[in-house]
Amino acid sequence: MKRIYSVLVENRAGVLAKVAGLFWRRCFNIDSLAVGETDSPDVSNMIIVSSGDQRTLEQIEKQLNKKLDVIKVKTFSESEAVSRELMLIKVRYNRDNRKDIMENCEIMGAQIVDLSKNMMTIQICDTPERVRIFLETMRSIRIVEITRTGTVALQRCGETESQ
Amino acid sequence: MNGADAAVKCLEAEGVQYVFGYPGVAICPFFNSILNTDIRTILVRQEQNAAHEASGYARISGRTGVAAVTSGPGAENLITGIATAFADSIPMVLITGQVDSGQMGSDVFQEADISGACESFVKYSYIVRSVQDIPRIFREAFYIAGTGRKGPVLIDFPCDVQKETLRSFAIPDAVSMRTYRPTVKGNTVQIRKVQKELAHARRPLLCLGGGVHLSGACHQVREFVEKNHIPAVCTMMGLSALPTDHPLFYGMVGNNGQSTANHAMNDADVVIMVGARVADRSINRPAVITENKTLIHIDVDPAEIGKNAGPNIPLVGDIAAVFDELLKEPAAADYSAWLDTLELYRRRAVHEKAAEKPHQRRAGTVDPRAFIRNLTQSMEKDAVYVADVGQNQLWSCENAVIREGRFLTSGGMGTMGYSIGAAIGAKLAAPGRQVAAVCGDGAFQMAMMELGTAAQYDIPLKIVVMRNNTLGLVRQHQHLAYHDRYSVTDLGGGPDFAKLAEAYGMRYLKLDREEDTESIIRTFLERDVPVLLEVEVDPDEQA
Numbered sequence: 001m002k003r004i005y006s007v008l009v010e011n012r013a014g015v016l017a018k019v020a021g022l023f024w025r026r027c028f029n030i031d032s033l034a035v036g037e038t039d040s041p042d043v044s045n046m047i048i049v050s051s052g053d054q055r056t057l058e059q060i061e062k063q064l065n066k067k068l069d070v071i072k073v074k075t076f077s078e079s080e081a082v083s084r085e086l087m088l089i090k091v092r093y094n095r096d097n098r099k100d101i102m103e104n105c106e107i108m109g110a111q112i113v114d115l116s117k118n119m120m121t122i123q124i125c126d127t128p129e130r131v132r133i134f135l136e137t138m139r140s141i142r143i144v145e146i147t148r149t150g151t152v153a154l155q156r157c158g159e160t161e162s163q
Numbered sequence: 164m165n166g167a168d169a170a171v172k173c174l175e176a177e178g179v180q181y182v183f184g185y186p187g188v189a190i191c192p193f194f195n196s197i198l199n200t201d202i203r204t205i206l207v208r209q210e211q212n213a214a215h216e217a218s219g220y221a222r223i224s225g226r227t228g229v230a231a232v233t234s235g236p237g238a239e240n241l242i243t244g245i246a247t248a249f250a251d252s253i254p255m256v257l258i259t260g261q262v263d264s265g266q267m268g269s270d271v272f273q274e275a276d277i278s279g280a281c282e283s284f285v286k287y288s289y290i291v292r293s294v295q296d297i298p299r300i301f302r303e304a305f306y307i308a309g310t311g312r313k314g315p316v317l318i319d320f321p322c323d324v325q326k327e328t329l330r331s332f333a334i335p336d337a338v339s340m341r342t343y344r345p346t347v348k349g350n351t352v353q354i355r356k357v358q359k360e361l362a363h364a365r366r367p368l369l370c371l372g373g374g375v376h377l378s379g380a381c382h383q384v385r386e387f388v389e390k391n392h393i394p395a396v397c398t399m400m401g402l403s404a405l406p407t408d409h410p411l412f413y414g415m416v417g418n419n420g421q422s423t424a425n426h427a428m429n430d431a432d433v434v435i436m437v438g439a440r441v442a443d444r445s446i447n448r449p450a451v452i453t454e455n456k457t458l459i460h461i462d463v464d465p466a467e468i469g470k471n472a473g474p475n476i477p478l479v480g481d482i483a484a485v486f487d488e489l490l491k492e493p494a495a496a497d498y499s500a501w502l503d504t505l506e507l508y509r510r511r512a513v514h515e516k517a518a519e520k521p522h523q524r525r526a527g528t529v530d531p532r533a534f535i536r537n538l539t540q541s542m543e544k545d546a547v548y549v550a551d552v553g554q555n556q557l558w559s560c561e562n563a564v565i566r567e568g569r570f571l572t573s574g575g576m577g578t579m580g581y582s583i584g585a586a587i588g589a590k591l592a593a594p595g596r597q598v599a600a601v602c603g604d605g606a607f608q609m610a611m612m613e614l615g616t617a618a619q620y621d622i623p624l625k626i627v628v629m630r631n632n633t634l635g636l637v638r639q640h641q642h643l644a645y646h647d648r649y650s651v652t653d654l655g656g657g658p659d660f661a662k663l664a665e666a667y668g669m670r671y672l673k674l675d676r677e678e679d680t681e682s683i684i685r686t687f688l689e690r691d692v693p694v695l696l697e698v699e700v701d702p703d704e705q706a
Contacts, residue, residue: 009343014278017279017282018282021282021283022283025283029224057467058469059466059469059470062465062466062469062470063466065465065466066464066465066466067342068307068340068342068343069285069340069342070342071341149626
């Protein structure tokens, strides 16, 4: 089972290490992790996607709450969230596959954001699932390097309202 | 005023009486400033014991223990003590000197990332980056250590910040942390559920953990047990929450516990875990506990509830506060049939024990169980008994008679050598009470340097060393699980304890004949003077 944790933390040195250390020490998975400042500069938001059985997922929430740098933990399933991931992918292209790549990009709504004589960088910002599908389609091409943000997510407005 | 002056002023404001520690250059400003206060400093012989002494002090005084050591190796030596305190939720503030803040991260002499190293076994840690933060940090550290689920808090204190001038000093009146608001009062709805469950229960049982001591709730729990005639068992950390000879007390549970207690646990239809973790050594198969019983779990730490088992009814709160509420209701039901069953179990266990073939001991050794029974029965009512780790601990758990006193041991971490440090701390916390440390010859040799500390500060330590020239519990394990292939458990070369006692100005006694037990114990306890009692134990004795 997958679960998304939206964790508000004090924006202090060392907090990321403490939270990551908690997952390591208690053998919890981190499927993805994204951290950024919120609208108030002393608070950061961590979006942690994890997976495990019911007891583990419950423990993750409780152990996060127990950390003294954690202000608030919200947790929701993927279906209750609007999720996005940004991926930049640099590929080597040639005359033969150039068109295929551009077609793929068009179908999946990806953009070519950088270009040289034989390399291009493509950006895709979409749901984690569509980002995965796009990556699969690119596997036949020579990938030079990839960088991904990990999932960022917000609970769906309807879910937040009903709480 | 500099940072170190501010820090010791904060300690004074917290009512700190003792700082256990060991100096070094990086903590020298602190130890310089402490001379201006009435706080007593205790120089340990190795830093690990500073934490154990602060632990013993904390557990007997009910206050937060304090240790201060230098950077690098000083701080590193403290680590086992911190982890030991964390495992048993002992409130403690640990101050470590650190290299100058400008040099941190450059691997200079005696630099260690102690807050990083300790992260997973402190309740919280600080690095003092700015001198202005000192009053807030110290105030918060004591607050965090001593509230909610208690535990050790580390303050890493760079040397330059200790020396920096602080212009205005004011300790904040109250601690306000948006990230830390422990629940004290139990939820009323949940408390009602507990009462309802007890009204329907036929075989209810309380299982008392270390949280009962930490909350200072022994009195309330005892009143509850007596008022409702509900029987109780305990975990190792919960020992002495009820007098061990209380008629409604049925012993310690777990794989090292008593059969009556485990029978009670198995047969109960409602178990109330009180400040206990449902840990592996107490509950063999926590996952199945709710199959045939209702599990009510009361703990101040919400993360403990449901971590290992169940529960059917979670109840988060401070135990004393929860039992104050529970005591407002009249007795719920009549459990006399259940008590009759338990009495039967108790009698059966006594018979079984009596029928056991006595172990043929080697000449010149005594029965450690009988010795512990005799010793604890002869000790004063409010005495503190500190058991170390190993066979001696298991014999102690089973046989120590603790009435109004306390039983201390390192339960969660099982740290060998804990008893001597803890006994020193306990004796300082309660100079008027009898304190005895009981350890094996293995654990003793891990901490025997502290005889120097005790001698230096005239702390009349009473130490029992159960000597069998072997690491008994591991040897026993090798006997059972490795078919007598004994590996690295022979503890030869042990010291001449008589000479050792003499070297530290302690009286020396030796017990190697059963018939001398009573007179030796009488001499051991007779005056408030330091005594080392060597008790000869057969290495083949099982625990």
